[in-house]
Amino acid sequence: MKLDHITSRDNPALVRLRKLAADAAGYRKTGSVWIEGDHLLRAALQRGWQPALVVLTEGAMQDAALAALAGSAPRALVVPMALFKGLSGLESPAQIGAELTLPAAPAIDPAAASVVLDRLQDAGNVGAILRSAAAFGVRQVLALKGTAALWSPKVLRAGQGAHFGLRLVEGLAADDLAVLRVPLIATSSHTEHVLHRVALPSPCAWVMGHEGQGVSLALMARCALTVGIPQPGGEESLNVAAAAAICLYESERQKG
Known part of the structure; x- marks a missing residue:
């Protein structure tokens, strides 16, 4: 895992993720989604999804469980809480989030409930x-x-x-x-x-x-x-x- 400590809000990856998090249908153009919180990230991992990128706060890096989740991606960005808030849609932001690449849109299964x-x-x-x-x-x-x-x-x-x-x-x-x-x-x-x-x-x-x-x-x-x-x-x-x-x-x- 590549670990980068980011302190600038102008970091290209953060700029891209802010746009993705702010646009409800942005994933249709980028092919990726932003998920926030360890619950969603764990749910994705349990179903076999692999994050392309994880972003976590400096405080989260001190939490062994959250730091381990960061290791599920090939790259992780460690940011101050102030920068993470810029990605968050929550009143009380989580301390970890991830970018997931969406698979190609599936065809309708005619026989499925x-x-x-x-x-x-x-x-x-x-x-x-x-x-x-x-x-x-x-x-x-x-x-x-x-x-x-x-x-x-x-x-x-x-x-x-x-x-x-x-x-x-x-x-x-x-x-x-x-x-x-x-x-x-x-x-x-x-x-x-x-x-x-x-x-x-x-x-x-x-x-x-x-x-x-x-x-x-x-x-x-x-x-x-x-x-x-x-x-x-x-x-x-x-x-x-x-x-x-x-x-x-x-x-x-x-x-x-």
Whole structure:
């Protein structure tokens, strides 16, 4: 490992990483992402990802565990905390982060259990859904155009490491889903089918729609089934990330 002590904010590597951290969709141009914190870095390593570069604070170098994480990359930059704050999107910055090179965008697996994201805007919702998908064994997430950038720093933080075990395909149009050989299912308040009382196909693709507009008409027309989630408390609707977790759990429960 090459270890460089950096004290200038004008260091070319730091300038590049600041731009990457500040641009939610910057990874689409650079092919790499910035992840912050030892939790995300460990999650990536556990899934076989290798960082191209690690940045850590001078204080982190005194922590044996964090210093060992730095050794996972061929190059590490040691910086004062003031410089690390320039890379951080957190109120209380972590003391270590890394740059990861993204693999080429995968093709859609037609037979895989999936989650389809239809123009979801909130990065926290998107990350939470990715986390639920990983937790319940759904390994493919398909994001239509207009969905928050899947590898943005905010989605990465909300995903808590789920990204590294998922097949993520984004920038899709509704017609691109025609290759799927698994049925699409959407939630709806205008259906006679109740989630836990209907036999769910397995595998399937759960469609989660825009926070305000719901699933588009074009995509709803592709769905083989719509189901309702009981809400005896009388609320008009559930948060989309909560709805996704409930649906994914019920799919897994019915598989036994």
